[in-house]
Amino acid sequence: MDLSKLDSYKESNRLEAKAAQGGIPKSIWESVCAFANTSGGIIVLGAKERKDKTLEVAGLDDAHKMLDDFWNAALSKDKLSARFLQEEDARIEVVDGKEVIVIEVPRVSRVMRPVFLNKDILGETWRRTHTGDHRCTREEIQSMLRDAGTTSDDSRIAEDADMDYIDYETVRKYRKRFEFRNEGHIWNDASDEDFLTFLGAAGKDKDGILRPTYAGVLMFGKDCWITRVLPNYFLDYRQETSSDTRWEDRFVSFSGDWSGNVYDFYIRVYNKLKASLKVPFKLEGIERVDDTPAHEALREAIVNCVTNANYHESRGIVCLWKDDALTIANPGEFRIPLKKAMLPGESNPRNATMLKMFAMIDAGERAGSGISKIFHGWKAAGYAEPSYEEEYGPDRTILTLPLQKAPEYNLPTNKEPDKIERLTENEKEAIRIVGRTGRVTTRALVDATGLSRKAASALLKRLSNRDYLQWHGSSNNDPEQYYSIKDDQHHSD
Template identity: 45%
Template sequence: MIDLNHLEKYRENNRIEAKKALGGLPNSIWETYSAFANTLGGVILLGVEELKDKSLHAVELPDPIYLIEEFWRIINNPNKVSLNILTEKDVQTENVDGKTIVVIRVPRAERPDKPIFIDGNPLSGTYRRNGEGDYHCTKDEVQAMMRDAASRSQDMLVLENMDMDVFDYDSIRSYRIRMWHSRPGHVWEDLEDEDFLYKLGAVSRGKDGKRYPTVAGLLMFGHEYEIVKEFPNYFLDYQEHFDDTTRWTDRIVSSSGEWSGNVYDFYFKVYNRIAQDIKTPFKIKNGERIDDTPVHTALREALANCIINADYYGRQGLVIIKKKDVITFSNPGNFRIAIEDAKSGGISDPRNTTLIKMFNLIDIGERAGSGIPNIYSIWDKQGWEAPIITENFEPARITMSLSVSNDDTVIVGDDKKVTIKSDDKKKVTELQKETIIEYLTDHVNVRSSELTELLGVKTTRVKNLLNSLIADGIVVAEGANRNRTYRLKETSI
């Protein structure tokens, strides 16, 4: 993450914290430890000072070994730190310019271990990291981490303060018809609605033995005005932006009162909108035209992921925005695994397992952690720009951006690839700029080829992005031709 041989080139950022520590172990180190553990991880450097020009330089520590011993003594004290997630290899001495410094590498904490807090109180002692440094987490942020830490899925909670009247039975009837088409002859086919919902996990028994709605049932089939009683910030929002002169061309919101407002009906209303402009090759199977393609599959997966992995207790609701050349899926909540693990697949840690089961029974969504890798693979086969995933922490939010091409493109099928690429240049997206800035935060100097691989786009696209960032005064270029590298402008850090 950091090349100590060129320490002077680095600056403090959301992954690096420097402390002189000449007077001993600084008290603020524990806030930084909590912040790094609860965010993306980071490196704490003891025996390093930040000069006026923001550059980092080593200083002579009086006794680095004592600092390490003191660090281990305190971090293993549960009255000071809730949990030690470090191993011996994470805390080492290093030689920089003839001086010995202490390097503490703090990983991102695993979901069940969060929040990592100090001084015995999670509400007053939990921190996170942003571009400005360590900040004290709000009560909502702490509670969100605690909900995610629970071994039981959020949506399995039984709502004993509600009854069966919370359900929209038109939604249930529609779901049962879809399930009958997907799984004809299923053993639940002839059950009464309440028994069917019990088998599905939409209803469960309370402490008194009676049946009550579950969180999953309420979200999937409930009336919006009932859902907001449990989730005050619940809001589903789909927007189409095709005209720059208006705020939106069309919009679907859960609070309109014109439909149920639940996530089941929202899924199908939105999917029909985002898929209607995707062209399909002419293909016949068993005498019928097949209008489905891998791109349609990926769009269903992206939409289902957004709905299934949302933290509905979180803020700002779920927002899908469709523009001419990009579709964004944004939901409250943070990743429960590292983003890179989600991209590579094989690891699954869903927030709402019962919702997954419900969607799976009508052939929507994946269970084995393969959904996001499939989306990347399909976009790569299309020759489109790689999807961009971003994670924010205040407020907690995940956004996936999918660039699409509709002008002259025929979608690639499973059996044959037929693509006509559009000549129109896409706009420089803010998400791609943010990705480059974040990468430059962790890497002092990079070549354009690194960014090409990072974003999964063509070299010309990366150069356009870099030129725009240079014009904005955020990035500077050094060297020429093949030796040219890029870094963040010092005043922008």
């Protein structure tokens, strides 16, 4: 945050200003709690709102004493339910010759949530929305407590369900794909009930009775039974690409003409949405290949949505096809910050058992690279960059996959164009990817060209050695290594 521009800022879901002319305001703790329970944020003491909602620096008479008062309360066991603030999170700054206190509240780990005040979890748990701090409902508190658990919520036995809740036609379709992907697997000869048990879709309750797990009910149940276990469960697909009608195509989970479960929804919605993708003509031998990085990204996006959804929350899952973009939205926020979720190897799914079920038929990424695969695959296909948005109250995660092409990047012609022309098409594509996205990785080049990983890695190293690209990374084994355009291109072909 650039404090020199404070007078141009307005309060938001990540910024709170308090004049604090009479000392530490009581409401500061509601904001600290609210930011900790959502995405974090900044509190400025010694600033106030103008009529146009921009901020004005008022300053503090004794900032040092006020900062001491803040820490005395923050470290008290009676104020905050958890100690998560570090010394560097609160400091005195000088703006326009006046002292203010800046408090940077971090997003708290899910295992520490909910953060609450005054030892009162039901009455003093707060969250942040665009309209400010709000006191959490019992349902919001329960949702945070579920997310704080060390085991996946969907692995629990659905105590009020029985095996008749399962749609065995869906199980048959899943097993058919499982057998195709896992030829010779020992589970292929198991009975349906044993197979579901091995998969984590069923288990015995305390009385030894076999019942579905939450994952089993969601993946393979019938909608009429799923909603008995999870009343807010709802799946919705809509195509709204015409201005003449409200929608051109739609199906929902409760219609009764299909199972309404998550697995069948995944198959149905993917087959609908893939029609929006442009498929280039490509041959492998004499066979046409219709699968592109965008198709892989789309499958991953749907799996990511259904396995991270909070099925206890309202509004359900909505997949929408419009002229300019596909949007895939699910109830529930990310369980870790989005920037962290984008890193290879980072995975914290809300429904880990369901993710395992998809991964066992090669329909989801268990290695923690699912979100990066969505972004890389979509951009490698030439589309504009996807984006995620988180909403709070009720919590919601929305992925937008633009259908417009990314701006075309022209190869540089002002520096030795004859040598640019001597590059192979795959080498030119590597440079184009950097031009469109700012960087290129081995994986992105593999997705864009179909080269093997070994060949793509060698190509990028070759371009780096010839000063077309510049390598970034801590070692050859760094999972975050990438290449960018080298500004000072002195080619030595």
